[in-house]
Amino acid sequence: LKMSFRELRNFTEMMRALGYSRPISIENFRNPNFELVLDILHWLVKRYEPSADLPAPSEVHNMQDRVIFLKQAAQLMAAKGRIKLNTKRLYQADGYAVKELLKISQVLYSAMRSNPEEDDEMLGSESFTLKLTDLKDIRDLASEITEHGAIVSELLAKEDSLREARQRAISRNLEMADVEKMVRASILAAEENIRYKEKMMADLETDRSKLESKIKKKQEELERNEKRLRSLQTVRPAFMDEYEKLEEDLHDLYRDYLERFRNLDYLEFQLEQHNRKEQERIEQNERMMKRMQDKLKEDELKVLRGDVQLDEKDLEDSLLDDASSEEEVIDAKRPTSHAKGGERPKTKSGARSSKVVGSMRGGADDDDDDDESGSGDGKSGSGSGSGELSEDP
Numbered sequence: 001l002k003m004s005f006r007e008l009r010n011f012t013e014m015m016r017a018l019g020y021s022r023p024i025s026i027e028n029f030r031n032p033n034f035e036l037v038l039d040i041l042h043w044l045v046k047r048y049e050p051s052a053d054l055p056a057p058s059e060v061h062n063m064q065d066r067v068i069f070l071k072q073a074a075q076l077m078a079a080k081g082r083i084k085l086n087t088k089r090l091y092q093a094d095g096y097a098v099k100e101l102l103k104i105s106q107v108l109y110s111a112m113r114s115n116p117e118e119d120d121e122m123l124g125s126e127s128f129t130l131k132l133t134d135l136k137d138i139r140d141l142a143s144e145i146t147e148h149g150a151i152v153s154e155l156l157a158k159e160d161s162l163r164e165a166r167q168r169a170i171s172r173n174l175e176m177a178d179v180e181k182m183v184r185a186s187i188l189a190a191e192e193n194i195r196y197k198e199k200m201m202a203d204l205e206t207d208r209s210k211l212e213s214k215i216k217k218k219q220e221e222l223e224r225n226e227k228r229l230r231s232l233q234t235v236r237p238a239f240m241d242e243y244e245k246l247e248e249d250l251h252d253l254y255r256d257y258l259e260r261f262r263n264l265d266y267l268e269f270q271l272e273q274h275n276r277k278e279q280e281r282i283e284q285n286e287r288m289m290k291r292m293q294d295k296l297k298e299d300e301l302k303v304l305r306g307d308v309q310l311d312e313k314d315l316e317d318s319l320l321d322d323a324s325s326e327e328e329v330i331d332a333k334r335p336t337s338h339a340k341g342g343e344r345p346k347t348k349s350g351a352r353s354s355k356v357v358g359s360m361r362g363g364a365d366d367d368d369d370d371d372e373s374g375s376g377d378g379k380s381g382s383g384s385g386s387g388e389l390s391e392d393p
Contacts, residue, residue: 011098013135014105015040018047018112034066034093037101041090044104045073049080066091081107 005026012024020043028036038057045052054076060069067087074085083103089096 007102008095008098011102011105014102014109018105018108029095029098032093034091037090037093037097038066038069040101041070041073041104044101044108045076047108048104049076052076052080077104083107 008026008029012026015024020040022036022039024036024040035057038060042054042057045054054072055065055069060066070087070090074087074090077083077085081104085100085103086096089100091097
């Protein structure tokens, strides 16, 4: 069903109130029923505009006639009453069609409610007004009728077996002795039932007295507990001072804990930054030392090839600087120190080169013009310099 139960119920009640002769049930619109929709629409349009020129429902036979009828009814209601009807929904003849029919029935029903005397004259001498407040009573009566009908149906179903028992009871001749015996048995059963009921009443009375005594005791206990509770609420406990003091100490300790935790976190952060900077400094020093070593190796190769000429003074300075460079190299590997390179020996052009690492025997061929003492000193110096420089990686 494509509409709510309440709307469908209101539509059926409105049609009854408007005087529609054919009975309408909620079940009529669960499946498409075009004949009923056609009849209702024709009746509503004639009720709204008696002079409307519409074909009778009996004249509508095929699909083309249905379409023409719905178009004429929709155009007439749009022109006369400004009510827009959806012909597709009307053609479906189900819950959607009821929604379209409800537009016309609501207008007619509101007009009847606003002027009931005119509506009575239109319907006839009898008053057929129906209030929505009476619908609940009508539905209750209808449900009661249905229930009573179901009970009557069940009783009628048992009539076959009951008829035979009734006929046997009527046809049987009872003697007075048997009747008297049955009456006495019934009296004894009734008296036994009375005694049983009286015993039950006595037991219930005893239980009631016991329960009343228990309730009274519980009420007294409740009153005592309430008095004790009020007294405890007014008296300050002995340990409350100690509790408040401990609570204040706990607040102080928690505040100290938060402060120390923040400080510790900050110090750990600072330590991490410091370690990172030191690591970067060490890596930078290592890169500088590697560049210095590469440069010293290049200068040594130049000296060995004879591209650089050394004099005695520069050689002694280079040897002295070489010893200090080893200490500087060791200090440069520490985090707090920076590597510093030594001075280069002077070249032929007079510029001072970087420190020389390795053997210096290549310079002896270029000093043939020197005297023997000078060359001896040069050789001894060269030997010592080679020993010193060979230790440098």
